[in-house]
Amino acid sequence: MSDLLELSLPAGTDLAAVRAMLRDHALTSGMTAKRVELLVLAVNEAVTNVLDHGGEGGRLLARSGDQGMVVEIVDDGGTLLPEHLGRRPAPNPTRGMGLFIISSVCDRVDLDHPGGHSRLRLYMDYAGPVAH
Numbered sequence: 001m002s003d004l005l006e007l008s009l010p011a012g013t014d015l016a017a018v019r020a021m022l023r024d025h026a027l028t029s030g031m032t033a034k035r036v037e038l039l040v041l042a043v044n045e046a047v048t049n050v051l052d053h054g055g056e057g058g059r060l061l062a063r064s065g066d067q068g069m070v071v072e073i074v075d076d077g078g079t080l081l082p083e084h085l086g087r088r089p090a091p092n093p094t095r096g097m098g099l100f101i102i103s104s105v106c107d108r109v110d111l112d113h114p115g116g117h118s119r120l121r122l123y124m125d126y127a128g129p130v131a132h
Contacts, residue, residue: 003064009050010057019044022062027065031126038105039124045098046073046120052078068125080118082111
């Protein structure tokens with residue numbers, strides 16, 4: 001088993017293929033099925049944001065560790081800001097829920113900007129309570 005999954009995210013990326021590869025990687029790493037589905041949901045939202053709002057594509061890097069996984073989604077456009085992570089959705093939203101969902105289901109979410117890119121790090125333990 002490889003403890004690393006790396007994917008390029010150009011415009012037109014097949015989201016179903018990304019979800020399938022991440023699901024297989026997380027299950028093989030030992031994550032419980034329920035938590036895998038939450039991680040896949042969060043990563044799908046993050047990658048969708050990169051493709052819809054970033055405009056320049058990006059990269060995904062998933063690392064398996066002793067306690068869980070860290071998935072980094074890098075947006076080459078660098079437009080994601082810390083205040084975006086803290087936004088609460090409007091009542092009855094029809095869109096704009098991605099970052100709220102990500103923050104709600106992951107054990108931890110970090111954001112930084114190496115080299116002018118936005119890097120979102122999603123942390124998910126292999127087992128444990130379902131996140132908030």
